[in-house]
Amino acid sequence: MVRFVAAAIGFVSIAAAVVASAEPPAGAAACSGCHPASARVTSPVPRLAGRDAAAAIVKAMQDFRSGTRTGTVMDRIAKGFTDEEIQAIAAWYATQK
Amino acid sequence: MKSGRREFLKLGVAATAAVALSRARASAQGTAARVVIVGGGFAGASCARALRQADSRIAVTLVEPSPTFTACPFSNAVIAGLRELRAQQFTYERVAADGIVIARTTATAVDAQARSVTLADGTRLSYDRLVLAPGIEIRWGALPGYDQAAAAQMPHAWQAGEQTLLLRRQLEAMDDGGLVVISAPANPFRCPPGPYERASLIAHYLKTKKPKSKLIVLDAKDAFSKQRLFQQAWSDLYPGLLEWVPLSKGGSVTSVDAATRTLVTDFGRHQAKVANVIPPQKAGRIADVAGVTDRSGWCPIDPATFESKLQPSVHVIGDAAIAGAMPKSAFAANSQAKTCAAAIARLVTGAVPSAPKLINTCYSLVAPDYGISVAGVYQPSGGQLAEVPGSGGVSPADAPRATRAAEAVLAEAWFRTITDEIFG
Numbered sequence: 001m002v003r004f005v006a007a008a009i010g011f012v013s014i015a016a017a018v019v020a021s022a023e024p025p026a027g028a029a030a031c032s033g034c035h036p037a038s039a040r041v042t043s044p045v046p047r048l049a050g051r052d053a054a055a056a057i058v059k060a061m062q063d064f065r066s067g068t069r070t071g072t073v074m075d076r077i078a079k080g081f082t083d084e085e086i087q088a089i090a091a092w093y094a095t096q097k
Numbered sequence: 098m099k100s101g102r103r104e105f106l107k108l109g110v111a112a113t114a115a116v117a118l119s120r121a122r123a124s125a126q127g128t129a130a131r132v133v134i135v136g137g138g139f140a141g142a143s144c145a146r147a148l149r150q151a152d153s154r155i156a157v158t159l160v161e162p163s164p165t166f167t168a169c170p171f172s173n174a175v176i177a178g179l180r181e182l183r184a185q186q187f188t189y190e191r192v193a194a195d196g197i198v199i200a201r202t203t204a205t206a207v208d209a210q211a212r213s214v215t216l217a218d219g220t221r222l223s224y225d226r227l228v229l230a231p232g233i234e235i236r237w238g239a240l241p242g243y244d245q246a247a248a249a250q251m252p253h254a255w256q257a258g259e260q261t262l263l264l265r266r267q268l269e270a271m272d273d274g275g276l277v278v279i280s281a282p283a284n285p286f287r288c289p290p291g292p293y294e295r296a297s298l299i300a301h302y303l304k305t306k307k308p309k310s311k312l313i314v315l316d317a318k319d320a321f322s323k324q325r326l327f328q329q330a331w332s333d334l335y336p337g338l339l340e341w342v343p344l345s346k347g348g349s350v351t352s353v354d355a356a357t358r359t360l361v362t363d364f365g366r367h368q369a370k371v372a373n374v375i376p377p378q379k380a381g382r383i384a385d386v387a388g389v390t391d392r393s394g395w396c397p398i399d400p401a402t403f404e405s406k407l408q409p410s411v412h413v414i415g416d417a418a419i420a421g422a423m424p425k426s427a428f429a430a431n432s433q434a435k436t437c438a439a440a441i442a443r444l445v446t447g448a449v450p451s452a453p454k455l456i457n458t459c460y461s462l463v464a465p466d467y468g469i470s471v472a473g474v475y476q477p478s479g480g481q482l483a484e485v486p487g488s489g490g491v492s493p494a495d496a497p498r499a500t501r502a503a504e505a506v507l508a509e510a511w512f513r514t515i516t517d518e519i520f521g
Contacts, residue, residue: 023151023442023451027474029435030456033428034507036514038521043510072492072504073458073472080474080488085454 025088027081034073037096049096057090130155130445133214133224135204135383137161139168140415140430141230142192142519147438149195155445158198158222160214164188166520169288170427171512172257176265177298178306179465185257187520207387209408226441228403228412229389229396230434231381232256233287233425236394239377240353247355251372254295255287267371268299273307275370278360280350281316282377285395287416287425289322290471292375294461297327299373300335301464313367314341315360316348322424323461323469323491330463330501350374380417387411395419400477402440402450403433412437421482423475429457431515452477454485460508468504 035048048057063069064078071078081089132148134141137159145159166187174180193199200222206215207227214222235253237244243251252267254260268277277299281292296314303310312335320343321327331339342348347364354361358372379385379394389396389405396413397406400421405411414437415430423429432455440450455475460468473489475482492504 023439024435026452026476027454027456029147029439030432030454032518033431033456033515034458034511037518040521041514041517043514044506045510045514072500072507073470076472076488076490077456077458077474080454080456080485 024092026085028089028092031089031093048093051094054090054094057093058086061086061090130226131158131222131224132156132226132228132441132445133158133160133222134228134230135160135214136230136232136381136415137163137166137189137192137199138230138232138415138430139427139515139519140232140434141228142166142189143431143434144228144230144414144438145192145197146195146519147435148441149197151438151442152445153196155442156198157196158200159189159192160200160202160204160216160222161189162201162203162217164201167257167261168427168512168516169255169257169291171509172254172261173291173295173298174462174465175257175261176254176268176295177302178265178269179298179301182258182262185261187516189520191521192519204383205386207383207408207411209387209411212410224410225445226410226412227387228414228437228441229381229384229387229417230413230415230430231383232416233378234381236377236379240350240374242353242355243374243376247353247374250355251353251358251374253374253376255291255375255378264371264373268302271307271310271370274309275307275311276367277303277310277312277371277373278367278369279312279314279373279375280353280360281314281318281321281375283317283349285425286375286378288459289424289426290327290459290461292316293321293323293327294463295373296339296341297330297335297461297463300331300339304335304338308338310338312339314339314348315350315362315367316341316343317350318348319343319345322459323471325494326469326491327461327463329494330467330469334464334467380413384413384417389413391419393419400480400482401436401453402444403437404440412441421475422473422484423455423457423482424459424471426457426459427515428459428511429455431519432456455482458511460504460511462505462508463501464505466505467498467501468506468508469501470504470508 061078064074168185203217252260252264254264347362350360352361358369360367398418403412414433416425436453443450458472460470469492471491474485
């Protein structure tokens with residue numbers, strides 16, 4: 001019985017970790033208002049999900065923020081995020097399908 | 098991040114067991130996390146799906162009487178004959194397919210102490226967290242002469258649907274040379290740039306179909322969203338056709354007479370052939386019933402969780418909320434819904450919500466191929482949502498027409514994307 005309870009506590013804390021790791025970092029969830037989460041949407045705005053996207057997201061956000069890349073709205077949005085936040089958003093999108 | 102995915106798969110079996118276990122424990126104690134959401138618009142439907150995505154153990158019920166949602170963004174294009182209303186309409190089939198229970202009725206009462214919602218048929222739903230996403234309600238009678246009967250003569254068209262079509266039919270029926278009047282309310286109201294996008298697209302309709310006509314915007318304000326961009330475009334595209342009358346020049350409408358389609362200001366009377374009265378508004382009715390509105394008629398909230406400052410365990414998102422610097426827009430509602438869902442997913446497990454960052458982007462069409470935008474990034478600051486310093490702003494004033502055309506294309510892409518995320 002004691003062993004069962006110990007195992008159960010272990011399971012619950014793993015489940016909590018899984019749920020927590022899936023939570024998008026600050027700002028990330030809002031991107032899909034314009035960047036399609038689904039491949040069935042036709043849009044000139046690129047999808048962000050996928051393991052290859054992380055480096056491109058970081059570079060694009062930094063370039064929009066510094067002004068080396070012109071945008072329509074992304075130049076204004078990128079200025080609201082720090083390097084750490086951009087890294088976290090990019091890393092999270094890399095884990096998305 | 099490959100390893101992250103592998104970790105997830107490896108943990109899958111253990112996680113499934115843990116979910117089953119926690120369900121068993123929860124049901125034994127009668128405490129399965131139950132979230133009830135009232136209102137199936139951009140805010141409510143987004144929140145329902147985001148909650149299921151955050152934690153599929155949460156039981157979500159969405160209370161929404163209408164089988165079809167009719168979206169307001171782009172409804173100005175319907176009024177101007179550039180788009181059909183069915184392009185604005187969405188059903189809840191995919192929402193339900195996420196395992197969300199849809200109660201096709203109205204919520205009539207909330208007992209925040211007992212944590213229960215009463216539905217129109219008398220059913221009581223218990224909740225751990227309640228999310229109110231009721232949008233707006235017209236303040237009937239706030240503008241003397243403007244009641245529900247008057248809206249059948251002088252449509253507001255500020256809740257999309259039959260009113261949208263009524264205003265369109267009136268414009269179509271008007272003879273060339275007629276006077277169209279729009280009255281715009283004082284702040285705050287749903288969609289701050291909306292009246293001016295509407296004025297632009299009606300002006301476009303008149304210019305192309307009824308060029309001897311005139312459009313007057315009577316405004317209860319001296320300043321409005323994206324003002325410089327709108328006014329620059331108006332003088333380029335619609336000179337002599339569209340006149341904006343600010344508060345200081347007598348723009349504030351003090352009463353209306355529906356029978357003669359007359360709008361009265363302190364400075365005079367305007368008898369219109371077509372009159373669009375955008376009236377004062379407040380949070381949707383259930384917010385008042387639940388006791389989450391303050392004297393302004395809107396709902397003060399915690400900026401990190403969107404929990405009401407007036408009632409515990411009740412959250413308010415979308416147009417009904419007082420969201421500080423965030424405007425009452427569909428994009429903002431979607432962004433708030435996801436933030437609220439993440440916070441609730443943590444709160445129901447006893448965890449502390451994380452500090453959010455939210456985004457808004459609003460496009461307005463000044464003509465079918467001429468778009469402008471405002472964007473902002475927001476975070477909690479001093480108990481309210483404030484713009485992140487240095488971020489945000491409107492489209493550049495001196496941009497070439499190619500940029501305006503690109504923003505018009507992006508506007509439509511935004512609508513397709515966000516409605517697919519919420520209803521697709």
